[in-house]
Amino acid sequence: MSEDLFKEIDEELRTEKLHYFMRRYAKLAIVVIIAVLAVFGLLQFNHWQKHKKIVNASNSYMQVMQKTIQLSPKSKDDKMVDQIIGEFNHISNHSPQSIRALAQLKQASLLLDQGKLKEASAIWEALRFDKTASPDFRNLANLLWIESHLDNVDPGELHNRIRELLDHKTPWYALARECEAILDLKTGKVIEAKQVFGRLSTDMNASPELRKRANVMLQVIAANKRV
Known part of the structure; x- marks a missing residue:
């Protein structure tokens, strides 16, 4: 009889303790749940905002590109x-990085077409050293700078820049070899030039146009014509 009574009292105490802990920590649990939901919602909202910015920037870029395509080369x-x-x-100043880099490259290209090499070079250099940009975009900016300065920059600096591209095995490897x-x-x-052109002429990773240019250069060298 007494054992049953003690068991009943013990169960009531455990139940009371459970209710106490539930009352004490229920509010905390609710706060935690609300906080988790709020963070999840914020992350989803930020993701949506980023996606929206990319879409808007892409649309703006394509609209301006359409204007560029419509320009006649002979009557610009x-x-x-x-x-x-x-x-x-x-666009480059108000867009996510991927679109910004594309806009910068096109902006530099148009400036170069106008003979404004200095202004174009400044954009390539800014993109080259932009740590937030994709390495492919940064290396492309470096390559375009090299191609545009083969006639007016110290060969030592050009060689260092070319080696930078070749050492990292970038997508522009074959084009960097051509510059080399x-x-x-x-x-x-x-002799060194002939060797490089020879490898490029049979490099299936290079574009057909580049392989064709390499073959032409080999013919020029073989005929001892002025390059």
Whole structure:
């Protein structure tokens, strides 16, 4: 009889303790659940915002690109080109990184077409050293800078930049090799240039256009024509 009574009292005490802990920590549990839901909701909202920005920036980029495509190469209006360059500049300043890099590259390309090498070079250099940009975009900016300065920059600096591209095995590896061969020719290293062009002419990882150019250069070198 007494044992049953003690068991009943013990069960009531355990039940009371359980109710106490439930009352004490119920509010905390609710706060934690609300906090978790709030964080999840915020992450989802930020993801949606980022996606929206990318979509909007992509649409803006394509609209300006359409204007660029419609320009006639023989009748380019400088004012129109300047306007388009300004629009690409606006996109590059107000877009996520991937779209920003594309806008910067196109902006530099149009500036180069206008003979504004200094302005184009400044954009390539800014992109090259932009740590937030994709390595492929940064290396492409470096390659475009090299291609545009083969005639007016110290060969030592050009060689260092080319080695930077070749050492990292970038997607622009074959194009960097072509720049290396051209630089070799300009500095009198005809044998080295011939070797590089020879490898490029049979490199199936290079584009057909690049392999064709390499073959032409091999013919020029073989005929001892002035390069």
